Amino acid sequence: MSRTRVASRKRTGRVLKLHPVPSSRLITVVLLLCSALGGLGMRLAWLQLVAGEQLESRARQAQTERRIPLGRRRTIVDRQGRLLAIDEERVTVWAHPRYFRWPGDEAEQRRSPREVAEKLAPILGVSAGSLSERMGQHRSGVRLASNLEPSTAARLKALNIDGIDFEHGPQRIYPQGDLFANVLGFLNLERSPQAGLELSLDEKLRSQELKLGIRRSADGTPLPDGIGAGSMHRDDLRLQLTLDTRLQRVAQLELLRQVEKWNARRGAALVMDARNGELLALASVPTYDPNRFWKFKPGLFREWAVQDLYEPGSTFKPINLAIALQAKALTSSSTIDDKGSLTISGWPIHNHDKKAHGRIDLATVLQVSSNVGMVQAMQRMDSRNYWQWLNKLELNNAPDTDLPGAVSGQLKSLDTFTANAIEPATASFGQGLALTPLKLLQLHGMLSNGGRLVSPHITRGLRSGTELSGSSHLSGRQLLDPKVSQQVLVWMESVVEEGSGQVARIPGYRIGGKTGTAQKAANGIYIPGALITSFVAHLPVDDPRFVVLVVVDEPQGEHVYGSTVAAPVARSIIEALLVIEQIPPSKAVAKALRTT
Incomplete structure (x- = not known):
């Protein structure tokens, strides 16, 4: 009997007594919820009505990228059509000594500038000593060569040396050398015209280099939207001179x-x-x-x-x-x-x-x-x-x-x-x-x-x-x-x-x-x-x-x-x-x- 009474008492102790909630507490909760919803509404109204244009502009800037391509400048020819100035693909080679490594080397292993220079020198046609000296104590961003033919760059790439980068781009070439220098002028290493017709007729010579707009998704993937027909078109116009x-x-x-x-x-x-x-x-x-x-x-x-x-x-x-x-x-x-x-x-x-x-x-x-x-x-x-x-x-x-x-x-x-x-x-x-x-x-x-x-x-x-x-x-x-x-x-x-x-x-x-x-x-x-x-x-x-x-x-x-x-x-x-x-x-x- 005693056990039955104890169990009964335990079951009776588990029952919770319900108390009525004060009306003031309900009113407080309702007011808080209404305030939150009202704040959200006001914020939404402010974003749409007041800051809408500014936010739209910021979104477009984040989603749209404007690029000026390194497009080719127009060719210049003489009265008979002989080439005087032309853009050709050229390669610039950069060295980053802190990353130098051969294929198969351990992840932590690094090669010295002298070792790398000895491999590059025969292809570049310069001495290993001059290449090594150029790299010196620099850890990154050393330009080893510019204006290289793509075929020469391909031979360098075939070495698969980590820490050697290749920058491809158009290079202004003057096939006649010094013959028309006084007339044509030249482009500097940043492709900015410095003298002659290259400078005075710059707009006419670079008129095909159009800005291109690219839309991107949230993860940065390029979208076809915004790239209209003819956006990638390149004309074949060339500037003809009267000179022979x-x-x-x-x-x-x-x-x-x-x-x-x-x-x-x-x-x-x-x-x-x-x-x-x-x-x-x-x-x-x-x-x-x-x-x-x-x-x-x-x-x-x-x-x-x-x-x-x-x-x-x-x-x-x-x-x-x-x-x-x-x-x-x-x-x-x-x-x-x-x-x-x-x-x-x-x-x-x-x-x-x-x-x-x-x-x-x-x-x-x-x-x-x-x-x-x-x-x-x-x-x-x-x-x-x-x-x-x-x-x-x-x-x-x-x-x-x-x-x-x-x-x-x-x-x-x-x-x-x-x-x-x-x-x-x-x-x-x-x-x-x-x-x-x-x-x-x-x-x-x-x-x-x-x-x-x-x-x-x-x-x-x-x-x-x-x-x-x-x-x-x-x-x-x-x-x-x-x-x-x-x-x-x-x-x-x-x-x-x-x-x-x-x-x-x-x-x-x-x-x-x-x-x-x-x-x-x-x-x-x-x-x-x-x-x-x-x-x-x-x-x-x-x-x-x-x-x-x-x-x-x-x-x-x-x-x-x-x-x-x-x-x-x-x-x-x-x-x-x-x-x-x-x-x-x-x-x-x-x-x-x-x-x-």
């Missing part, structure tokens, strides 16, 4: 030969089709290799024939005679009494040979390059009218050209020019005013094309297959009567046939020319002993089309003249031009040769 590689090579080689022979500071050679202003050659020395630009001085990265001023000297005399003929101050039959010297405003002026040539016609003035004759010829023209003509030739303006960095010339103000008679006197033989070789070429082109001032240029436009786009150059402004320009060319022909330009004479062809040997000025003061020699040629005179200009700066030695330094270069260029452009002999000259 064959003629450029001849011009540069001959120019370099003369610069070295005369120990000159520098030289430039330009060839232009006067009908439309197309430049067939624009060579200058010294130059540099754009594929290894870091080895050269930055001063070589500019084209001085376009950006540096000089006093043209006697090569400006034909321009002056054309002005005087057009202004009716001279006629084709005018003569000059050359007494060898004269004095203007207390300044003595004499001929370069110190000779008096007596009564001579204007053709002889050019043949003997008479300074006195030119002064007397231009004195027949009012100085104000003379200045107005020089200004009309846009000497104070930069030439209208697509060549980067073109600068304006220097012409004295009208008041200064007319106040002192020495100013028009010196201008008559090409001193006291300054211009660039490019500007002088443009002015002589005016004589060859019948009096039109055309725009010298080196780009034809973007070409795709046989189609050419974006090529629009003005026909030029008519400034001279065609009869005037033709008369001056006939006089210039006599310079080649009988005067100082005979070195440029080529049997069977009518060629006009003018030599120039001018003092060189710096900061308004003539440098003692410093000369700049030049020669300009027109051909063929019976059907004028091409102008050739050669300028050699500061040649050294005896007998330094335009006829001895610059003219031989021009002759070599002309001989190549006759073959390249297939110019037939002048009929009148050919007939004369047959009858002799």
Whole structure:
């Protein structure tokens, strides 16, 4: 009985008594729940109505990635389609010495930079010592080589060395080396344009490098959304120049030969089709290799024939005679009494040979390059009218050209020019005013094309297959009567046939020319002993089309003249031009040769 009572008591003790919950507690719980739901509602309303746009923008930034691809820049070709600049795949090799390990090595094992260098050196073509020294004590991020061919990189990859990384990407290559460096410029190691057309036409050359938007899911997986049709399209446009590689090579080689022979500071050679202003050659020395630009001085990265001023000297005399003929101050039959010297405003002026040539016609003035004759010829023209003509030739303006960095010339103000008679006197033989070789070429082109001032240029436009786009150059402004320009060319022909330009004479062809040997000025003061020699040629005179200009700066030695330094270069260029452009002999000259 006792056990039954105990069990009964235990079962009775397990029964819980229920007590009523106070109403205040229920009210508190309900209020807390309502407050929480209300807070969530208010938060939701704030997120949707107030911060919605900001949160959407942040979400799009997290989900969308904008990438600028390392796409290829457009190729640059010459007038015949020869490659001048092209993007090719190249590889940069990086070393991380703290991870160096052979295949099969233990996880904790590390190889020394010397061991790795000995394996890489035979493939890279450098000594193991130089590679090891380059890595030094660096633990990571050492560039061992750049601009490697993909085949060479593949041989390195086959070694399977941990700690060697390969960075693939396009590399700008200039197949012609230094031949067009002065025109093309280059891209630096970060593919940023630094000079030449690469810089001035950067937008046109990289227009195919489009930004690409990529949508990603929450885990980072790329989504097709946002990549529209044509997003991955790459055009095949290439920039075509007017330059001819064959003629450029001849011009540069001959120019370099003369610069070295005369120990000159520098030289430039330009060839232009006067009908439309197309430049067939624009060579200058010294130059540099754009594929290894870091080895050269930055001063070589500019084209001085376009950006540096000089006093043209006697090569400006034909321009002056054309002005005087057009202004009716001279006629084709005018003569000059050359007494060898004269004095203007207390300044003595004499001929370069110190000779008096007596009564001579204007053709002889050019043949003997008479300074006195030119002064007397231009004195027949009012100085104000003379200045107005020089200004009309846009000497104070930069030439209208697509060549980067073109600068304006220097012409004295009208008041200064007319106040002192020495100013028009010196201008008559090409001193006291300054211009660039490019500007002088443009002015002589005016004589060859019948009096039109055309725009010298080196780009034809973007070409795709046989189609050419974006090529629009003005026909030029008519400034001279065609009869005037033709008369001056006939006089210039006599310079080649009988005067100082005979070195440029080529049997069977009518060629006009003018030599120039001018003092060189710096900061308004003539440098003692410093000369700049030049020669300009027109051909063929019976059907004028091409102008050739050669300028050699500061040649050294005896007998330094335009006829001895610059003219031989021009002759070599002309001989190549006759073959390249297939110019037939002048009929009148050919007939004369047959009858002799």
